[in-house]
Amino acid sequence: MTKPAPKPAILALADGSIFRGDSIGADGQTIGEVVFNTAMTGYQEILTDPSYAQQIVTLTYPHIGNTGTTPEDAESNRVWAAGLIIRDLPLISSNWRDKQPLDEYLKENGTVAIAGIDTRRLTRILREKGSQNGCILVGDDATEEKALELARGFPGLKGMDLAKVVSCTERYEWRESTWNLQTDSHPEIPASELPYHVVAYDYGVKLNILRILVERGCRLTVVPAQTPASDVLALNPDGVFLSNGPGDPEPCDYAIQAIKDVLETDIPVFGICLGHQLLALASGAKTLKMGHGHHGANHPVQDLDSGVVMITSQNHGFAVDESSLPGNLRAIHKSLFDGTLQGIERTDKDAFSFQGHPEASPGPHDVAPLFDRFIEAMAKRR
Ligand SMILES: NC(=O)CC[C@H](N)C(=O)O
Incomplete structure (x- = not known):
């Protein structure tokens, strides 16, 4: 036909x-x-x-x-x-x-x-x-x-808060892991085999992030973008995850406030992409709109402490302005394409974030060890 x-x-x-x-x-x-x-x-x-x-x-x-x-x-x-x-x-x-x-x-x-x-x-x-x-x-x-x-x-993305538009409306539990070649499925892991409870803020989360956290021993409670920190802390999490998401991070005042409140505690925090930008804003840094942004799967990023260069997947049109970093935020990763900031950590808290996508499916997987850093932070706090 x-x-x-x-x-x-x-x-x-x-x-x-x-x-x-x-x-x-x-x-x-x-x-x-x-x-x-x-x-x-x-x-x-x-x-x-x-x-x-x-x-x-x-x-x-x-x-x-x-x-x-x-x-x-x-x-x-x-x-x-x-x-x-x-x-x-x-x-x-x-x-x-x-x-x-x-x-x-x-x-x-x-x-x-x-x-x-x-x-x-x-x-x-x-x-x-x-x-x-x-x-x-x-x-x-x-x-x-x-x-x-x-x-x-079209009014343009600058000033547009889309995280609350794409976010889930109800909180849900997630225990599905990464693809298993033997069973040809995404297996559901029993809660008894998942030692860490992570609350993940859904600003537009990609499922592979949730699956990789489960693979590394996390039982997840995924919450809507506008959930106040008090509700998250009441769940007594071992760690708080800040997801990727669309739009401009700056107008997401509800998220910035909630992250500030979570950072009052000693609970480890890990952010990816929009979550990275929101962690920066909640810590007093500024974000800016880039020219054409980064969208691709072959972007070299350097770990500023070890000097190691990793190939990463990227998808962002905003970035954290490095010149705006306050004293308690340290640059830890940089793009080798244009020198823009790719990773930060709080010097006074167990909180860090990455601008690219360590969970990228179909890859590359060079930055996947960042998930291990989050797990280690939760293990250390115990
Ligand atoms: N993938 C993301 O989380 C993108 C973050 C943000 N919307 C940006 O364009 O920079």
Whole structure:
């Protein structure tokens, strides 16, 4: 059976750039901040990462969709990226784990997506001018004027608090571990085998973070972003985890206050990405919006104490301003691409955080030992 001819689609950037291609996702329109990601694999993990809420992602790797999709690779229960832009969708997807081709998956998730455009030209524009607000418009009646008007109507991510929008609404327990090749599943570990109780703030958490914490012996209580510290402390946790998430960290005043309150105690705290930025803000540092941010899976980061260079997965458009670090915050990691701050620790508390993604699936895993540091801090406090 042949597929029906794709509908035409237009991508417009706020700077006036226009690209024409084919729709490979849902009908309609989408607006957001357009960012480029240089990872060669992991398109499904990227689409389902809640940190991409209100962002339209273009992938620089030209062939996307080769291995199809599978529910096992999702980082949350839905697609969060506002849209997808690719060069080429293969005619067939082929993999032993493939359950659904990418275009069908996008349609089912209501995700607007465009293929067949020059993603190299697009990436050059984003790299030179910085991330742009943009719009994808689908259909025979789509016009460049309309797409441009919609792109320019997007207010931009600066000042946008999205953590509370994507967060869970009810607290839940989590004991599912990382993939087990023998059982071909994510096994549920009995609470009796999990010695540490960690409360994880869900600002848009990726499931692989929760699974890696379980693998390392943590029983998790995941709580909504706006949970006050008093409720968290009442659970008597061994450690508090601050998750990744979308949007600007600065307006998340509820989270900044809760982290300040947790830091009044001696409970170990570990933050990833948005959680890293929030730990910095709660400690008195400042954050800033970057030009085109970091989105990819090959970013070299240096451990400033050991000098060791690690290859990391990255996804952020804001960063902690190193010049704003107060006396009790120490820089411990730096990006070797642009020198921006990648990791901090409190000198007066067992609290530290990382800007990239030590949990990255499908990898790389060079910074995974940061999870061990959190476990060791909890063990020491006992
Ligand atoms: N992955 C994340 O947690 C991203 C953090 C934040 N939204 C940023 O863009 O910098």
